[in-house]
Amino acid sequence: MIWFWISVAGLVTFLTRYSMIAFIDPKILNTNLKKVLNYVPSAVFPALIFPAVFLDKKGFFVNIDNPQIWAFCIAVIVGYFFNNIILTIVSGLISFWILTFYF
């Protein structure tokens, strides 16, 4: 049975990826809607970021002294000033290690 349900899950996943690309005709999107679509990364990614930084696996807020909160803040500041993808990731990770191992 598991093979069957894996196939269904695979098909469902594929359809979430494919349906809009296949069936939306960009001509029917009005200008406002097209502009709103520019915000999709800003609307989706924070929902993947915030819980991973501020909540533990059970959904409770982590302590204020948790290194990942501070490492995250450092990454935001570094990223903001340098506007660079690699620096954002690396500064956050290195701060996390320093805060974890030295404090």
Next chain:
Amino acid sequence: MNKIEVFKKGFLDVIPLTIPVIPFGIIYGVTATEIGLSPMITFVMSFVIFAGSSQIAFSQLFIAGASPLVIITSVAVINSRHLLYGAVLSQYLNKLNYYWRVLLSYLMTDQAFSVSLSYFKKNKKNYNSHFHMLGSGFTLWFLWQTSTLLGIIFGNIVPEQLGLEFIIPLTFLSLIISELRKLDHLIVIIISGLTSLVAYSFPYKIYIIISALLSLGVAYILVAKFKKISK
């Protein structure tokens, strides 16, 4: 740029974002086999579903004996953000033939969507720009399959103290880092983030799509009411 150059550009653009893919793939391979799925099923799932959090949710719910309806609903809800990605990408991929659209849909991930969208926006006239998403998508796909295998074969070779799971939010942060400078985007980001914290405990991981839709609603208001700030 010719096809191969565009493909390479896609590969290079996505490389920094693949840092978490490898530990995450290993974690998936380890977790799925530890909770009782066969190595074969664990591997095939990476191939058929190719979506990390859905695969982990599927394995855990299946082993816990959840009903198929619950399992499939969870997978659908977790992946519903792809609908938004597809709506955005449709503007750039609608001229491609059926095979290309199927292939690029299968390869659609958060990271490939993000880097290739930036490329599409900057290269609207490039006839070969879809090769960029082939490059970014295939790179991620390949690393995901490889790291799943590593997890299955070698077990947990990622030391927990390194906190590699923390790279996942850092990667997503890096994908919107240039938007922090724009007030309208910043508002959308904060609303989405705060909503996700409030809605996190709702079933089926529905908080992702709730946060996205709510903050897109706010974006719509910003666009409609303050036309000047959104170019």
